[in-house]
Amino acid sequence: MTCEVTLRVMQVHQTPTLLLTRPRPASERFARGLTGVEIVIAPLMEIVGTGARVELNGVDGLILTSEAAVGFLPPSTLPAYCVGPRTATAARAAGLQAEVAGLTADELVENLTARPPHDRLLHVHGTQTRGDVAARLANAGLSVAEVAAYDQRRLPPSEVFSEALTRPHLIVPLFSPRSASIFAEAAPSLRADTRLVALSDAVADALPPEMRRQTRVASMPTGKDMRIALELLGVELVSP
Structure with a gap:
């Protein structure tokens, strides 16, 4: 009598790991x-102050391209032109009259150039910046100063x-070209x-080609769309 034994191999589901490298x-x-x-x-990386003073005397409005800048502002109710909803939400929580002026620095420059506020603006940013926001707006005729209030210090x-x-x-979600590099x-x-999941094409482009091939780009550069890409x-x- 021959016994036929059937072996069934069960596939064990492997729980993914989400590695977060932001501050x-x-x-x-x-x-x-x-x-x-x-x-x-x-x-x-970690966010640390540069020691630079953010002086708001004579300033009519702020430009904020990252929510990290909000923590280095003195108390104020000034208008704030922000990149992205997260930055605008943080600015409103700090008492500013914040609006989303674009989802990227390029969009902010384009929108403020098309509808320039008749104000003296101050761009508060980190030591590592992209887009030359203040210089491009100044070239378009706006009154813009800038101050590097914080540093994105690398950690080993x-x-x-x-x-x-x-x-x-x-x-691994990546939120900025600097964090990607x-x-x-x-x-x-x-x-x-x-x-890898990049917040934007600019973030993905900061990766070497071999990593770029393992990268998905969020449909829009927002935290919500990053989460959808992760889903x-x-x-x-x-x-x-």
């Missing part, structure tokens, strides 16, 4: 409401970061199943 407060905020992944926070890769790179089904230097090689990779979105 810790921003990473912790972004992680809220995400499930279906193991979240690892391993910052590759931690053991937590290095260990996360070895995990299968790793997902820092990540690429900190991660000389990636597993073939690692997936497509298996991250469950519980709250907006």
Whole structure:
């Protein structure tokens, strides 16, 4: 009598890992409401003040291209022209009359040039900037000064970061060209199943070609669209 034995191989589902490399407060905020992944926070930069004084005497309005600038402003109720809804939300919470003037620095420059406020503006930004916002607006005839109020200081890769790179089904969201270039230097090689998610084409373009091939770009450069892009990779979105 012959017994036929059928072996059935069960495929074990591997929980993805979401690696967040932004400064810790921003990473912790972004992680809220995400499930279906193991979240690892391993910052590759931190926000520190430069010591430069933000003087608002004689200023009629502010230009804010990052929410990081909000924490370095003195109390004010000035109008603020912001890049992105997250920056505008943070500015309103600080008491400013904030509006979204564009989703990117280029859009902000285009919109303020097309409808210039008759104000003396101050662009508060970090030491690492893109887009030459103040110079381009000044060339268009606007009255714009600028101050570098903070620095995005690099942090060395931690053991937590290095260990996360070895995990299968790793997902890494990248929010700025600077964070993308820092990540690429900190991660000389990636597993073939690692997936990067870039906030915009400019962020993706800061990656080397081999990493670019493993990258998905969010449909719009907003935190909401970044979360939607992550959903497509298996991250469950519980709250907006």
